[in-house]
Amino acid sequence: MVTENIVTTQAKRLLTVLGAGGLTGHVSLGALTGFFRPENALLLAVIFMAGPGAIVTAVFLDGTMKERLLAALLAGILATIIVMLAAGIGTKAISFLNLNILKISGGIAVILIGLIIMGLKIPDKIPLIIIGGGLIAGLIWR
Numbered sequence: 001m002v003t004e005n006i007v008t009t010q011a012k013r014l015l016t017v018l019g020a021g022g023l024t025g026h027v028s029l030g031a032l033t034g035f036f037r038p039e040n041a042l043l044l045a046v047i048f049m050a051g052p053g054a055i056v057t058a059v060f061l062d063g064t065m066k067e068r069l070l071a072a073l074l075a076g077i078l079a080t081i082i083v084m085l086a087a088g089i090g091t092k093a094i095s096f097l098n099l100n101i102l103k104i105s106g107g108i109a110v111i112l113i114g115l116i117i118m119g120l121k122i123p124d125k126i127p128l129i130i131i132g133g134g135l136i137a138g139l140i141w142r
Contacts, residue, residue, distance in 0.1 A: 105134020
């Protein structure tokens with residue numbers, strides 16, 4: 001029971017960092033420019049999935065080795081799904097949005113994620129709420 005709580009808490013923390021590219025719109029913009037090609041696979045993995053922030057966060061996860069590995073595996077699978085959906089669906093959805101508003105809300109969300117990683121007491125769901133608000137505002141003012 002305790003292991004499950006630790007794993008889900010750590011996976012949520014890591015998922016926010018790993019899936020940031022999909023949540024902030026960077027993946028959709030990369031897909032629109034033709035960046036998603038097989039020859040760029042290693043670069044895509046480093047830029048959009050496991051950037052330095054995600055690696056540092058994974059290193060400092062709490063719990064036993066088994067719990068940390070399970071949390072990283074779970075977060076990696078979910079983040080991969082987020083990035084895949086953003087690359088596929090995001091390119092179509094982005095034509096309905098005001099990109100300037102989306103860029104601002106994405107930037108704020110990335111800054112908040114950085115502050116969370118630094119240890120500031122900011123609720124984990126705030127970056128997601130900021131992105132959701134940016135999407136709604138982008139739809140309204142397109």
